[in-house]
Amino acid sequence: MVRDLGRLDLGKMGKMARFDQMNPPNRHIQTLEGPSLVELHRYSAKQMGQGYDRPREFKIMSALRDLIITAGVAAGVVTMALSGQAALAFDGTPTQTKPLSLEAISPSEALRYGARQYYSGDKAGALNSLRYAAENGQPMAAWKLGEMYASGDGVKEDDLKAFEYYSQIVREHGDDRPEAPDAPFVASAFVALGNYYLNGISDAVPQNVARARQIFTHAASYFGDPQAQYELGRLYQDSSSRMAVRWYNLAALKGHVGAQARLGETLFTQGHDDERKARGLMWLTIAHRRAHGQDSGWINALHEQYFGLASEAIRGRARAMADTWIDHNPAAVMTASTPALQ
Structure with missing residues (x-):
């Protein structure tokens, strides 16, 4: 059983979330214990009422690309430091230098070097570099390690290790x-933790839907994370269509394809007039046009189902509204449907 080493305390939060800094012996393992759902909903409503939840694109992959570019600049220096290549004296003869360890470079340099190793195919080497960077305060490194362990990417798949790295972040x-x-990596870590609590980890993290909802609510309202907003919509789908529509709508406006499809489905099925049904089919049409990869199957099936139920007038209205929305929201159209956790 994972020990409960800290708690998410939104009740004492001002403009920023606060966490107990307990510095446990195992710096990775920490589960979250939050306030009641009432407190969280009150906080979320207050922030959204102030316009706090503003549209923002998820920039994880662009940040990683910037990291690789920066890594190329510093690669020569770091590679020499890590490989122990001899330096040249003033007279041109090699001097004897002691090979340097990771501790000889900064955590940010270790992060850049680890990214370069990872994308060049040296995942074993990347693992050591990223571990050092993560242990010394680099959240992007901890996030990447969490992703690697969650998917078995270059390491043996281990959900508990992934959970620990996300908890560290x-x-x-x-x-x-x-x-x-x-911030995008921190928000992604919240979402990953929420999903682990939603589903549980055998013999380690018990399933806890209420806690998952708390974590998603924080990521959705404080960070404005579209994936968290989508997950909340899914959680409310069967119990409160109003709350589901609220969260789906926030994510859909940011370009989340799955949220666009689910929002369309909910609006169409709950619609009592042609205008509402047309708006639902509009979102389904937008999602249908943008769907790709593993999402395309269920989204296309959903669109076909409700397109078949709509009258020709509703179809025409939905197509026109979809065209208008796409033309006026190019940034959202370019946004990935979910965080690109590569």
Whole structure:
């Protein structure tokens, strides 16, 4: 059983979330214990009422691309440091230098070097570099390690290790500002933790839907994360169509394809007039046009189902509204449907 080493305390939050800094012996493992759902909903409603939940594109992959570009600049210096190549004296003869370890470079340099190793195919080497960077306060490194362990990418798949790395990010960076460069990775870690609580980890993390909802609510309202908003919509789908529509709509406006499809489905099925049904079919049409990869199957099937139920007048109205929305929201159209966790 994973020990409960910290708690998400939104009840004492001002503009920023605060977390207990307990510095446990195992710096990775930390589960989250939050306030009641009433407190969370009150906080969420207050923030959204102030216009706090503003559209923002998920920038994880662009940040990783920037990291690789920066890594190329520093690659020569770091490679020499790590490989122990001899330096040249003033007279041109080699001097004897002691090979340097990871501790000889900064955590940010280790992160860049680890990224370069990963994308060049040296995942074993990347693992060591990223571990050092993660242990020394680099949330992007901890996030990448979590992704690697969650999917078995270059390592043996281990959900508990992934859970621990995501928990480390939340513990150490959960109070970062939403505008911070690493905020997308922090938000992604919240979503990953929420999904682990939603489904549980055998013999380690018990399933806890209420806690998952709390974590998703924080990521959705404080960070404005579209994936978290989508997950909340799914959780409310069967119990409150009004709340489901609220969260789906926020994610759909940011370009989340899955949220666009589910929003369309909910609006169409709950629609009592042609205008509402047309708006539902509009979102389904937008999602249908943008769907790709593993999402395309269920989204296309959903669109075909409700397109067949609509009258020709509703179909025409939906197509026109979809065209208008896409023309006026190019940034959202370019946004990935979900965080690109590559």
